[in-house]
Amino acid sequence: MDIIKVSNEPIYTEKLIDWLSELSQDGAVVTFMGKVRCFEKHMLSLFLEHYAGMTEKVLTNIISQARERWKLSRIAVIHRIGEISVNEQIVFVGVSSAHRSDAFAAAEFIMDVLKNQAPFWKKERTENGDVWIDAKKSDIESLKKWY
Template sequence: MIRVSEPDFNVADEIALLEADNSQDGAVVTFTGRVRQQNDGHDVTGLFLEHYPAMTEKSLLGIVEQAKEKWRINRVSVIHRVGQLYVGDNIVFVGVTSKHRGDAFAAAEYIMDYLKVQAPFWKKETRSGQDAWVEAKTSDQQKAQQW
C-alpha cells in the first residue's frame, strides 16, 4: 500500500494492517519519521511538503518494486504526508513484513534511503519565522548509493 496525503496516520493502526491475517510472516519492521525541532543547526518550527501526485506515487511504487526484487518480503506500506506539518508531527511511515527479520530490516532501510533521494518531494522549513527550501543531503545520496 502506498499513500501520499495530508491527514495524519496512526502508527498502531498501520502495524495492525500489516499484521492482519498474516500468519506467514515472522517479521514486521517499521520506521516512522517525524518533524524534528532542529535541522542542520537551525531551530525548526514547521515543515511544508509539496509533491507532484502522479510522479510521486509512480516513484514510490518503483522503489517498493525494487525492494521486492532484492529481498523476500511480503507486505509493504509506505505513507508520506504532504502539506503543512509542525514539530513532532508524523511525516513518513515505512512498514515491511517478511518470513525473516533480515529481509524485512534491509528492505525497510532500502525503501527509506531511496525515498529520501528519489521520491519527488519538495520541503520548505520554517526557521525562526523565515522559510527555507531544504536541499538533498550528500550523506543521503551516499547512503542510497551503498545499495
C-alpha cells in the same frame, strides 16, 4: 497488496502495524516512523510539496525494486505533505516478511531510495522566514550502498 499513500492527513500507525502483522507466515514486521525534527532553534514547521501522480509512481517503483531483492509479504509507505509541525510524523515505512533480515533490509532500502528519488520538496518555516531545504549529503551517500 501494498499500501502507498501521499496525503496531508496524520499517519495512523496502529492500523498499519495491525495490517502488516496479520499474516501467520510472517515472523517479522519492521517499521520506520520519521518525524519532523527541529533543525534550527526558531523552526516552526516543515512544508512539503510533491509532484502528484509522479510521486506515487516513484514509490510503487521503489517497492517493486525491494520485492525483487527480498522475499516480502506486505509493504506500507505513507508520506505526508502540506504543513507538518515539529515532532509530528512525516513518513511511515512498514514491511512484513518471513524473516527479519529481509524485512530490515527492505525497510532501510525503501527509506534510503525514497529520500533520494521521490519528488518531494521541503520548506522549513521559521520565525525568521521560509527556506527551501536541499538534499543532504548523508542521504545521497546512503544510496550508494544499494546501487
